[in-house]
Amino acid sequence: MKILIVEDEPKTGEYLRQGLSEAGFVVDLAQDGTDGLHLALQGEYDLVILDVMLPGLDGWQVLQSLRRRGLQMPVLFLTARDQVEDRVKGLELGADDYLVKPFSFAELLARVRTILRRGRSGNESTVLRVADLELDLLRRRVSRGGRRISLTAKEFGLLELLMRRHGEVLPRSLIASQVWDMNFDSDTNVIEVAIRRLRAKIDDGHEVKLIHTVRGMGYVLEAPEEH
Amino acid sequence: MKILIVEDEPKTGEYLRQGLSEAGFVVDLAQDGTDGLHLALQGEYDLVILDVMLPGLDGWQVLQSLRRRGLQMPVLFLTARDQVEDRVKGLELGADDYLVKPFSFAELLARVRTILRRGRSGNESTVLRVADLELDLLRRRVSRGGRRISLTAKEFGLLELLMRRHGEVLPRSLIASQVWDMNFDSDTNVIEVAIRRLRAKIDDGHEVKLIHTVRGMGYVLEAPEEH
DNA sequence: GCACCCTCATGAAAATACTGATCGTCGAAG
DNA sequence: CTTCGACGATCAGTATTTTCATGAGGGTGC
Numbered sequence: 001m002k003i004l005i006v007e008d009e010p011k012t013g014e015y016l017r018q019g020l021s022e023a024g025f026v027v028d029l030a031q032d033g034t035d036g037l038h039l040a041l042q043g044e045y046d047l048v049i050l051d052v053m054l055p056g057l058d059g060w061q062v063l064q065s066l067r068r069r070g071l072q073m074p075v076l077f078l079t080a081r082d083q084v085e086d087r088v089k090g091l092e093l094g095a096d097d098y099l100v101k102p103f104s105f106a107e108l109l110a111r112v113r114t115i116l117r118r119g120r121s122g123n124e125s126t127v128l129r130v131a132d133l134e135l136d137l138l139r140r141r142v143s144r145g146g147r148r149i150s151l152t153a154k155e156f157g158l159l160e161l162l163m164r165r166h167g168e169v170l171p172r173s174l175i176a177s178q179v180w181d182m183n184f185d186s187d188t189n190v191i192e193v194a195i196r197r198l199r200a201k202i203d204d205g206h207e208v209k210l211i212h213t214v215r216g217m218g219y220v221l222e223a224p225e226e227h
Numbered sequence: 228m229k230i231l232i233v234e235d236e237p238k239t240g241e242y243l244r245q246g247l248s249e250a251g252f253v254v255d256l257a258q259d260g261t262d263g264l265h266l267a268l269q270g271e272y273d274l275v276i277l278d279v280m281l282p283g284l285d286g287w288q289v290l291q292s293l294r295r296r297g298l299q300m301p302v303l304f305l306t307a308r309d310q311v312e313d314r315v316k317g318l319e320l321g322a323d324d325y326l327v328k329p330f331s332f333a334e335l336l337a338r339v340r341t342i343l344r345r346g347r348s349g350n351e352s353t354v355l356r357v358a359d360l361e362l363d364l365l366r367r368r369v370s371r372g373g374r375r376i377s378l379t380a381k382e383f384g385l386l387e388l389l390m391r392r393h394g395e396v397l398p399r400s401l402i403a404s405q406v407w408d409m410n411f412d413s414d415t416n417v418i419e420v421a422i423r424r425l426r427a428k429i430d431d432g433h434e435v436k437l438i439h440t441v442r443g444m445g446y447v448l449e450a451p452e453e454h
Numbered sequence: 455g456c457a458c459c460c461t462c463a464t465g466a467a468a469a470t471a472c473t474g475a476t477c478g479t480c481g482a483a484g
Numbered sequence: 485c486t487t488c489g490a491c492g493a494t495c496a497g498t499a500t501t502t503t504c505a506t507g508a509g510g511g512t513g514c
Contacts, residue, residue: 019401022445103410104405106401153444189472189493379459416461420461442503443502
Protein backbone atom coordinates (compact mmCIF):
# COMPACT_ATOMS: atom_id res chain seq x y z
CA MET A 1 0.00 0.00 0.00
CA LYS A 2 1.46 3.27 -1.15
CA ILE A 3 0.63 6.63 0.36
CA LEU A 4 1.44 10.15 -0.72
CA ILE A 5 1.66 12.87 1.89
CA VAL A 6 1.44 16.49 0.81
CA GLU A 7 2.49 18.65 3.72
CA ASP A 8 4.62 21.76 3.70
CA GLU A 9 5.78 21.73 7.27
CA PRO A 10 8.86 19.52 7.14
CA LYS A 11 8.71 18.26 10.69
CA THR A 12 5.12 17.12 10.51
CA GLY A 13 5.63 15.61 7.12
CA GLU A 14 8.70 13.72 8.16
CA TYR A 15 7.02 12.41 11.23
CA LEU A 16 4.01 11.19 9.34
CA ARG A 17 6.23 9.53 6.82
CA GLN A 18 8.16 7.72 9.49
CA GLY A 19 5.12 6.61 11.42
CA LEU A 20 3.21 5.33 8.44
CA SER A 21 6.19 3.53 7.15
CA GLU A 22 6.58 1.73 10.46
CA ALA A 23 2.98 0.76 10.07
CA GLY A 24 3.91 -0.92 6.84
CA PHE A 25 3.09 1.58 4.15
CA VAL A 26 5.33 2.86 1.42
CA VAL A 27 5.29 6.60 1.75
CA ASP A 28 6.26 9.50 -0.48
CA LEU A 29 6.35 13.05 0.76
CA ALA A 30 5.78 16.22 -1.23
CA GLN A 31 6.50 19.63 0.27
CA ASP A 32 4.08 21.69 -1.77
CA GLY A 33 0.98 21.46 -3.88
CA THR A 34 2.71 21.52 -7.22
CA ASP A 35 5.03 18.64 -6.44
CA GLY A 36 2.22 16.81 -4.74
CA LEU A 37 -0.08 17.06 -7.71
CA HIS A 38 2.68 16.00 -10.00
CA LEU A 39 3.42 12.89 -8.02
CA ALA A 40 -0.22 12.05 -7.44
CA LEU A 41 -0.90 12.23 -11.15
CA GLN A 42 1.32 9.27 -11.70
CA GLY A 43 -1.58 7.39 -10.22
CA GLU A 44 0.36 4.87 -8.27
CA TYR A 45 -0.90 5.77 -4.82
CA ASP A 46 -3.55 4.00 -2.85
CA LEU A 47 -4.19 7.04 -0.70
CA VAL A 48 -3.27 10.72 -0.64
CA ILE A 49 -3.02 12.66 2.60
CA LEU A 50 -3.42 16.31 1.83
CA ASP A 51 -2.81 19.34 3.98
CA VAL A 52 -5.20 22.09 2.90
CA MET A 53 -2.92 24.93 3.87
CA LEU A 54 -0.16 24.82 1.33
CA PRO A 55 1.94 27.56 -0.21
CA GLY A 56 1.20 28.09 -3.89
CA LEU A 57 -1.25 25.51 -5.05
CA ASP A 58 -3.50 24.74 -2.07
CA GLY A 59 -5.06 21.48 -1.02
CA TRP A 60 -8.37 21.98 -2.78
CA GLN A 61 -6.80 22.88 -6.03
CA VAL A 62 -4.77 19.72 -5.85
CA LEU A 63 -7.81 17.65 -4.99
CA GLN A 64 -9.83 19.29 -7.71
CA SER A 65 -7.21 18.71 -10.35
CA LEU A 66 -6.90 15.10 -9.38
CA ARG A 67 -10.62 14.43 -9.62
CA ARG A 68 -10.93 16.39 -12.83
CA ARG A 69 -8.39 14.14 -14.42
CA GLY A 70 -10.29 11.12 -13.37
CA LEU A 71 -8.09 9.94 -10.54
CA GLN A 72 -10.24 8.23 -7.98
CA MET A 73 -7.88 7.24 -5.22
CA PRO A 74 -9.05 8.07 -1.70
CA VAL A 75 -8.01 11.40 -0.25
CA LEU A 76 -7.76 12.21 3.43
CA PHE A 77 -7.27 15.85 4.17
CA LEU A 78 -5.88 17.71 7.10
CA THR A 79 -7.52 20.91 8.16
CA ALA A 80 -7.13 23.52 10.88
CA ARG A 81 -9.24 23.60 13.98
CA ASP A 82 -12.00 26.05 13.30
CA GLN A 83 -12.33 25.71 9.60
CA VAL A 84 -15.60 23.86 9.61
CA GLU A 85 -16.41 25.08 6.12
CA ASP A 86 -13.16 23.53 5.02
CA ARG A 87 -14.34 20.05 5.64
CA VAL A 88 -17.62 20.59 3.87
CA LYS A 89 -15.80 22.02 0.91
CA GLY A 90 -13.36 19.18 0.94
CA LEU A 91 -16.00 16.50 1.09
CA GLU A 92 -17.88 18.20 -1.72
CA LEU A 93 -14.79 18.13 -3.84
CA GLY A 94 -14.53 14.43 -3.36
CA ALA A 95 -12.32 13.86 -0.38
CA ASP A 96 -13.00 10.71 1.59
CA ASP A 97 -12.34 11.88 5.09
CA TYR A 98 -10.72 14.64 7.04
CA LEU A 99 -8.83 15.15 10.24
CA VAL A 100 -8.75 18.30 12.29
CA LYS A 101 -5.36 19.49 13.45
CA PRO A 102 -4.01 18.84 15.93
CA PHE A 103 -4.72 15.15 15.80
CA SER A 104 -3.02 12.17 17.31
CA PHE A 105 -1.06 9.79 15.25
CA ALA A 106 -3.22 6.95 16.53
CA GLU A 107 -6.25 8.68 15.09
CA LEU A 108 -4.59 9.19 11.74
CA LEU A 109 -3.51 5.59 11.54
CA ALA A 110 -6.98 4.38 12.40
CA ARG A 111 -8.51 6.55 9.68
CA VAL A 112 -5.99 5.47 7.13
CA ARG A 113 -6.67 1.84 7.83
CA THR A 114 -10.41 2.37 7.67
CA ILE A 115 -10.23 4.14 4.35
CA LEU A 116 -8.00 1.57 2.78
CA ARG A 117 -10.17 -1.26 4.02
CA ARG A 118 -13.32 0.38 2.74
CA GLY A 119 -12.22 0.05 -0.85
CA ARG A 120 -11.90 -3.67 -0.64
CA SER A 121 -15.59 -4.44 -0.78
CA GLY A 122 -16.50 -5.36 2.74
CA ASN A 123 -13.56 -7.58 3.38
CA GLU A 124 -13.08 -6.73 7.03
CA SER A 125 -10.32 -9.19 7.53
CA THR A 126 -6.77 -8.18 8.04
CA VAL A 127 -5.51 -11.55 6.92
CA LEU A 128 -4.41 -12.37 3.40
CA ARG A 129 -4.45 -16.04 2.42
CA VAL A 130 -3.04 -18.01 -0.46
CA ALA A 131 -3.10 -21.78 -0.16
CA ASP A 132 -1.71 -22.56 3.29
CA LEU A 133 0.15 -19.29 3.50
CA GLU A 134 -1.26 -16.58 5.72
CA LEU A 135 -0.26 -12.98 6.26
CA ASP A 136 -1.81 -10.93 9.05
CA LEU A 137 -1.51 -7.25 8.24
CA LEU A 138 -2.37 -5.95 11.65
CA ARG A 139 -0.26 -8.25 13.71
CA ARG A 140 2.35 -8.28 11.02
CA ARG A 141 2.77 -11.99 11.15
CA VAL A 142 3.13 -14.68 8.57
CA SER A 143 2.62 -18.39 8.79
CA ARG A 144 2.62 -21.29 6.42
CA GLY A 145 0.77 -24.48 7.21
CA GLY A 146 0.20 -23.09 10.68
CA ARG A 147 3.87 -22.71 11.35
CA ARG A 148 4.97 -19.22 12.22
CA ILE A 149 7.53 -17.53 9.96
CA SER A 150 9.34 -14.38 10.93
CA LEU A 151 10.10 -11.86 8.24
CA THR A 152 11.99 -8.60 8.09
CA ALA A 153 10.21 -5.40 7.18
CA LYS A 154 11.23 -5.52 3.51
CA GLU A 155 10.41 -9.17 3.19
CA PHE A 156 7.06 -8.51 4.72
CA GLY A 157 6.37 -5.69 2.29
CA LEU A 158 7.38 -7.81 -0.66
CA LEU A 159 5.24 -10.73 0.41
CA GLU A 160 2.33 -8.43 1.07
CA LEU A 161 2.51 -7.15 -2.48
CA LEU A 162 2.81 -10.64 -3.94
CA MET A 163 -0.14 -11.86 -1.90
CA ARG A 164 -2.37 -8.92 -2.59
CA ARG A 165 -1.90 -9.55 -6.26
CA HIS A 166 -1.45 -13.27 -6.20
CA GLY A 167 -1.87 -15.02 -9.50
CA GLU A 168 -0.64 -11.92 -11.27
CA VAL A 169 2.83 -11.70 -12.75
CA LEU A 170 4.55 -8.68 -11.27
CA PRO A 171 7.32 -7.03 -13.26
CA ARG A 172 10.43 -6.10 -11.41
CA SER A 173 9.89 -2.45 -12.07
CA LEU A 174 6.55 -2.61 -10.32
CA ILE A 175 8.03 -4.41 -7.37
CA ALA A 176 10.85 -1.90 -7.21
CA SER A 177 8.48 1.03 -7.10
CA GLN A 178 6.05 -0.51 -4.64
CA VAL A 179 8.31 -2.14 -2.12
CA TRP A 180 11.39 -0.03 -2.50
CA ASP A 181 11.03 3.61 -3.16
CA MET A 182 13.05 3.47 -6.29
CA ASN A 183 12.44 3.52 -9.91
CA PHE A 184 13.96 0.54 -11.46
CA ASP A 185 17.67 0.82 -11.68
CA SER A 186 18.78 -2.08 -13.77
CA ASP A 187 22.28 -2.60 -12.45
CA THR A 188 21.23 -3.88 -9.12
CA ASN A 189 19.76 -7.18 -8.20
CA VAL A 190 18.20 -6.30 -4.89
CA ILE A 191 14.96 -7.80 -6.00
CA GLU A 192 16.40 -11.13 -6.98
CA VAL A 193 18.20 -11.28 -3.70
CA ALA A 194 15.13 -10.33 -1.75
CA ILE A 195 13.09 -12.92 -3.58
CA ARG A 196 15.67 -15.49 -2.78
CA ARG A 197 15.57 -14.73 0.89
CA LEU A 198 11.83 -14.77 0.89
CA ARG A 199 11.81 -18.11 -0.90
CA ALA A 200 14.15 -19.53 1.69
CA LYS A 201 11.61 -18.68 4.36
CA ILE A 202 8.39 -19.38 2.51
CA ASP A 203 9.08 -22.21 0.12
CA ASP A 204 12.12 -24.12 1.30
CA GLY A 205 11.18 -27.45 2.72
CA HIS A 206 7.72 -27.36 1.21
CA GLU A 207 6.66 -29.64 -1.60
CA VAL A 208 4.51 -27.03 -3.28
CA LYS A 209 6.30 -23.84 -4.14
CA LEU A 210 4.31 -20.64 -4.08
CA ILE A 211 6.76 -18.14 -5.50
CA HIS A 212 7.45 -18.62 -9.18
CA THR A 213 9.78 -16.88 -11.58
CA VAL A 214 8.36 -16.00 -14.95
CA ARG A 215 11.33 -15.53 -17.19
CA GLY A 216 11.61 -12.17 -18.76
CA MET A 217 8.49 -10.93 -17.00
CA GLY A 218 8.79 -11.00 -13.26
CA TYR A 219 7.48 -12.99 -10.34
CA VAL A 220 4.18 -14.40 -9.32
CA LEU A 221 2.87 -15.93 -6.15
CA GLU A 222 0.30 -18.65 -6.59
CA ALA A 223 -0.67 -22.15 -5.67
CA PRO A 224 0.23 -24.45 -8.53
CA GLU A 225 -2.57 -25.94 -10.66
CA GLU A 226 -4.13 -29.19 -9.62
CA HIS A 227 -3.83 -32.08 -12.06
CA MET B 228 -28.21 -2.66 20.70
CA LYS B 229 -29.03 0.62 22.38
CA ILE B 230 -26.44 3.01 23.72
CA LEU B 231 -26.73 6.11 25.85
CA ILE B 232 -24.10 8.81 25.58
CA VAL B 233 -23.80 11.38 28.33
CA GLU B 234 -21.55 14.18 27.15
CA ASP B 235 -21.86 17.89 27.65
CA GLU B 236 -19.71 19.14 24.85
CA PRO B 237 -22.11 19.20 21.90
CA LYS B 238 -19.53 18.71 19.20
CA THR B 239 -18.01 15.61 20.74
CA GLY B 240 -21.41 14.20 21.63
CA GLU B 241 -22.73 14.68 18.16
CA TYR B 242 -19.65 13.14 16.66
CA LEU B 243 -19.98 10.07 18.82
CA ARG B 244 -23.66 9.73 18.17
CA GLN B 245 -23.16 9.93 14.47
CA GLY B 246 -20.33 7.45 14.42
CA LEU B 247 -22.05 4.91 16.60
CA SER B 248 -25.26 5.08 14.71
CA GLU B 249 -23.41 4.56 11.46
CA ALA B 250 -21.95 1.51 13.12
CA GLY B 251 -25.45 0.19 13.60
CA PHE B 252 -26.31 1.11 17.16
CA VAL B 253 -29.35 2.95 18.36
CA VAL B 254 -28.05 5.97 20.17
CA ASP B 255 -29.45 8.51 22.58
CA LEU B 256 -27.56 11.56 23.67
CA ALA B 257 -27.90 13.44 26.94
CA GLN B 258 -26.21 16.80 27.48
CA ASP B 259 -25.89 16.72 31.22
CA GLY B 260 -25.85 14.41 34.20
CA THR B 261 -29.42 14.92 35.26
CA ASP B 262 -30.90 14.11 31.88
CA GLY B 263 -28.45 11.28 31.51
CA LEU B 264 -29.41 9.68 34.76
CA HIS B 265 -33.06 10.10 33.98
CA LEU B 266 -32.77 8.36 30.67
CA ALA B 267 -30.51 5.65 31.98
CA LEU B 268 -32.94 4.82 34.76
CA GLN B 269 -35.45 3.67 32.23
CA GLY B 270 -33.15 0.70 32.02
CA GLU B 271 -33.42 0.09 28.35
CA TYR B 272 -29.79 0.64 27.38
CA ASP B 273 -27.22 -2.04 26.70
CA LEU B 274 -24.38 0.34 27.37
CA VAL B 275 -23.82 3.79 28.82
CA ILE B 276 -20.93 5.98 27.72
CA LEU B 277 -20.28 8.55 30.39
CA ASP B 278 -18.11 11.61 30.34
CA VAL B 279 -16.83 12.24 33.87
CA MET B 280 -16.58 15.99 33.54
CA LEU B 281 -20.15 17.11 33.49
CA PRO B 282 -21.74 20.30 34.75
CA GLY B 283 -24.12 19.80 37.66
CA LEU B 284 -24.42 16.12 38.37
CA ASP B 285 -21.04 14.67 37.45
CA GLY B 286 -20.21 11.31 35.96
CA TRP B 287 -19.50 9.70 39.31
CA GLN B 288 -22.79 10.66 40.76
CA VAL B 289 -24.60 9.34 37.75
CA LEU B 290 -22.73 6.06 37.89
CA GLN B 291 -23.25 5.74 41.61
CA SER B 292 -26.97 6.38 41.38
CA LEU B 293 -27.34 3.83 38.66
CA ARG B 294 -25.58 1.12 40.58
CA ARG B 295 -27.34 1.96 43.79
CA ARG B 296 -30.64 1.39 42.11
CA GLY B 297 -29.53 -1.95 40.90
CA LEU B 298 -28.96 -1.16 37.27
CA GLN B 299 -26.20 -3.38 35.99
CA MET B 300 -25.71 -2.35 32.40
CA PRO B 301 -22.09 -1.86 31.38
CA VAL B 302 -20.64 1.61 31.68
CA LEU B 303 -17.71 2.97 29.73
CA PHE B 304 -16.40 6.27 30.95
CA LEU B 305 -14.34 8.99 29.36
CA THR B 306 -11.60 10.69 31.30
CA ALA B 307 -8.71 13.09 30.77
CA ARG B 308 -5.21 11.83 30.16
CA ASP B 309 -3.66 13.02 33.36
CA GLN B 310 -6.44 12.07 35.72
CA VAL B 311 -5.13 8.72 36.81
CA GLU B 312 -7.16 8.72 40.00
CA ASP B 313 -10.28 9.11 37.92
CA ARG B 314 -9.71 5.80 36.27
CA VAL B 315 -9.37 3.95 39.52
CA LYS B 316 -12.33 5.74 41.01
CA GLY B 317 -14.52 4.92 38.07
CA LEU B 318 -13.68 1.26 38.16
CA GLU B 319 -14.25 1.18 41.89
CA LEU B 320 -17.68 2.64 41.42
CA GLY B 321 -18.49 -0.21 39.11
CA ALA B 322 -17.71 1.01 35.63
CA ASP B 323 -16.51 -1.59 33.17
CA ASP B 324 -13.79 0.24 31.36
CA TYR B 325 -12.54 3.67 30.50
CA LEU B 326 -11.12 5.57 27.59
CA VAL B 327 -8.62 8.35 27.87
CA LYS B 328 -9.32 11.55 25.95
CA PRO B 329 -8.44 12.24 23.29
CA PHE B 330 -9.19 8.90 21.75
CA SER B 331 -9.79 7.85 18.21
CA PHE B 332 -13.24 6.84 17.19
CA ALA B 333 -11.96 3.49 16.06
CA GLU B 334 -10.66 2.92 19.55
CA LEU B 335 -14.01 3.73 21.08
CA LEU B 336 -15.82 1.46 18.71
CA ALA B 337 -13.48 -1.39 19.46
CA ARG B 338 -13.94 -0.89 23.18
CA VAL B 339 -17.71 -0.74 22.85
CA ARG B 340 -17.80 -3.96 20.90
CA THR B 341 -15.58 -5.73 23.38
CA ILE B 342 -17.75 -4.71 26.29
CA LEU B 343 -20.97 -5.70 24.60
CA ARG B 344 -19.52 -9.03 23.57
CA ARG B 345 -18.44 -10.08 26.98
CA GLY B 346 -21.50 -8.71 28.70
CA ARG B 347 -21.29 -7.41 32.17
CA SER B 348 -18.83 -9.42 34.15
CA GLY B 349 -17.91 -7.18 37.00
CA ASN B 350 -14.40 -6.84 38.23
CA GLU B 351 -12.91 -9.52 36.07
CA SER B 352 -12.90 -6.94 33.36
CA THR B 353 -10.45 -4.81 35.25
CA VAL B 354 -7.67 -7.34 34.89
CA LEU B 355 -5.70 -7.80 31.71
CA ARG B 356 -3.85 -11.08 31.30
CA VAL B 357 -1.22 -12.31 28.91
CA ALA B 358 0.49 -15.57 29.76
CA ASP B 359 1.51 -15.30 33.41
CA LEU B 360 1.51 -11.53 33.35
CA GLU B 361 -1.37 -9.73 34.98
CA LEU B 362 -2.27 -6.08 35.07
CA ASP B 363 -5.01 -4.92 37.38
CA LEU B 364 -6.47 -1.64 36.20
CA LEU B 365 -8.42 -1.10 39.35
CA ARG B 366 -5.65 -1.64 41.83
CA ARG B 367 -3.04 -0.40 39.41
CA ARG B 368 -0.94 -3.40 40.12
CA VAL B 369 1.07 -5.72 38.00
CA SER B 370 2.38 -9.16 38.67
CA ARG B 371 4.15 -11.83 36.76
CA GLY B 372 3.92 -15.45 37.78
CA GLY B 373 2.24 -14.30 40.98
CA ARG B 374 5.14 -12.09 41.95
CA ARG B 375 4.29 -8.46 42.40
CA ILE B 376 6.02 -5.88 40.21
CA SER B 377 5.88 -2.19 40.89
CA LEU B 378 5.75 0.16 37.96
CA THR B 379 5.84 3.91 37.53
CA ALA B 380 2.96 5.74 35.90
CA LYS B 381 4.53 5.84 32.45
CA GLU B 382 5.55 2.24 32.64
CA PHE B 383 2.06 1.29 33.64
CA GLY B 384 0.54 3.22 30.77
CA LEU B 385 2.90 1.65 28.31
CA LEU B 386 2.26 -1.84 29.57
CA GLU B 387 -1.46 -1.24 29.54
CA LEU B 388 -1.33 -0.32 25.89
CA LEU B 389 0.85 -3.28 25.02
CA MET B 390 -1.44 -5.66 26.87
CA ARG B 391 -4.67 -4.31 25.49
CA ARG B 392 -3.34 -4.83 22.04
CA HIS B 393 -1.18 -7.84 22.67
CA GLY B 394 -0.19 -9.78 19.62
CA GLU B 395 -0.31 -6.63 17.54
CA VAL B 396 2.84 -4.87 16.47
CA LEU B 397 2.59 -1.27 17.59
CA PRO B 398 4.49 1.40 15.69
CA ARG B 399 6.44 3.81 17.82
CA SER B 400 4.42 6.74 16.66
CA LEU B 401 1.28 5.02 17.83
CA ILE B 402 2.82 4.41 21.21
CA ALA B 403 4.02 7.99 21.37
CA SER B 404 0.56 9.32 20.69
CA GLN B 405 -1.17 7.03 23.14
CA VAL B 406 1.12 6.91 26.12
CA TRP B 407 2.83 10.23 25.75
CA ASP B 408 1.10 13.20 24.31
CA MET B 409 3.71 13.48 21.65
CA ASN B 410 2.14 13.62 18.34
CA PHE B 411 4.69 14.88 15.92
CA ASP B 412 8.00 14.61 17.53
CA SER B 413 10.50 12.35 15.94
CA ASP B 414 13.91 13.06 17.39
CA THR B 415 13.53 11.35 20.69
CA ASN B 416 14.15 7.90 21.97
CA VAL B 417 11.94 7.99 25.02
CA ILE B 418 10.16 4.95 23.81
CA GLU B 419 13.24 2.81 23.54
CA VAL B 420 14.26 3.88 26.98
CA ALA B 421 10.85 3.26 28.46
CA ILE B 422 10.71 -0.15 26.83
CA ARG B 423 14.05 -0.97 28.29
CA ARG B 424 12.95 -0.08 31.78
CA LEU B 425 9.78 -2.01 31.38
CA ARG B 426 11.68 -5.01 30.11
CA ALA B 427 13.95 -4.89 33.09
CA LYS B 428 10.93 -5.24 35.33
CA ILE B 429 8.79 -7.58 33.26
CA ASP B 430 11.13 -9.85 31.40
CA ASP B 431 14.48 -9.88 33.15
CA GLY B 432 15.06 -13.13 34.93
CA HIS B 433 12.29 -14.89 33.06
CA GLU B 434 12.93 -17.59 30.55
CA VAL B 435 10.09 -16.54 28.26
CA LYS B 436 10.21 -12.96 27.15
CA LEU B 437 6.95 -11.18 26.53
CA ILE B 438 8.10 -7.89 25.03
CA HIS B 439 9.54 -8.26 21.58
CA THR B 440 11.19 -5.80 19.24
CA VAL B 441 10.13 -5.98 15.64
CA ARG B 442 12.81 -4.18 13.74
CA GLY B 443 11.66 -1.31 11.62
CA MET B 444 8.09 -1.79 12.78
CA GLY B 445 7.74 -1.33 16.51
CA TYR B 446 7.10 -3.44 19.58
CA VAL B 447 4.74 -6.23 20.43
CA LEU B 448 3.81 -7.98 23.63
CA GLU B 449 2.97 -11.64 23.32
CA ALA B 450 3.64 -15.07 24.64
CA PRO B 451 6.02 -16.83 22.28
CA GLU B 452 4.76 -19.66 20.07
CA GLU B 453 4.47 -23.08 21.49
CA HIS B 454 5.87 -25.98 19.53
C1' DG C 455 16.49 14.95 48.34
C1' DC C 456 14.37 11.52 45.89
C1' DA C 457 11.83 9.53 42.23
C1' DC C 458 11.00 9.84 37.78
C1' DC C 459 11.68 10.61 33.15
C1' DC C 460 14.00 12.82 29.67
C1' DT C 461 18.28 13.45 26.47
C1' DC C 462 22.58 12.15 24.74
C1' DA C 463 26.41 9.24 23.28
C1' DT C 464 28.07 4.95 22.07
C1' DG C 465 28.44 0.27 20.68
C1' DA C 466 26.29 -3.72 18.88
C1' DA C 467 23.42 -6.16 15.98
C1' DA C 468 20.49 -6.71 12.32
C1' DA C 469 18.94 -5.67 7.86
C1' DT C 470 20.00 -4.53 3.47
C1' DA C 471 22.82 -3.63 -0.61
C1' DC C 472 26.59 -4.79 -3.47
C1' DT C 473 29.96 -7.80 -5.87
C1' DG C 474 31.26 -11.26 -8.69
C1' DA C 475 30.98 -16.04 -9.71
C1' DT C 476 28.22 -19.90 -11.12
C1' DC C 477 24.22 -22.10 -12.73
C1' DG C 478 19.96 -22.93 -15.73
C1' DT C 479 17.10 -22.24 -19.36
C1' DC C 480 15.68 -21.01 -23.81
C1' DG C 481 16.09 -20.42 -28.47
C1' DA C 482 18.73 -20.54 -32.62
C1' DA C 483 21.63 -23.00 -35.61
C1' DG C 484 23.59 -27.05 -37.23
C1' DC D 485 17.18 -33.74 -32.25
C1' DT D 486 21.28 -31.96 -30.29
C1' DT D 487 24.51 -28.46 -29.15
C1' DC D 488 25.98 -23.99 -28.03
C1' DG D 489 25.73 -19.25 -26.73
C1' DA D 490 23.70 -15.68 -24.20
C1' DC D 491 20.95 -13.77 -20.88
C1' DG D 492 18.91 -13.87 -16.79
C1' DA D 493 18.56 -16.15 -12.25
C1' DT D 494 20.73 -17.67 -8.25
C1' DC D 495 23.86 -17.68 -4.66
C1' DA D 496 27.50 -16.78 -1.13
C1' DG D 497 30.37 -13.62 0.90
C1' DT D 498 31.24 -9.02 2.25
C1' DA D 499 30.44 -4.05 3.00
C1' DT D 500 27.44 -0.54 4.35
C1' DT D 501 23.65 1.48 6.46
C1' DT D 502 20.03 1.58 9.63
C1' DT D 503 18.04 0.59 13.84
C1' DC D 504 18.08 -0.55 18.58
C1' DA D 505 19.84 -1.28 23.34
C1' DT D 506 22.07 0.51 26.96
C1' DG D 507 24.22 3.27 30.64
C1' DA D 508 25.07 7.74 32.27
C1' DG D 509 24.00 12.49 33.07
C1' DG D 510 20.86 16.07 34.13
C1' DG D 511 16.62 18.51 34.91
C1' DT D 512 12.07 18.89 37.19
C1' DG D 513 8.58 18.52 40.46
C1' DC D 514 6.91 16.70 44.64
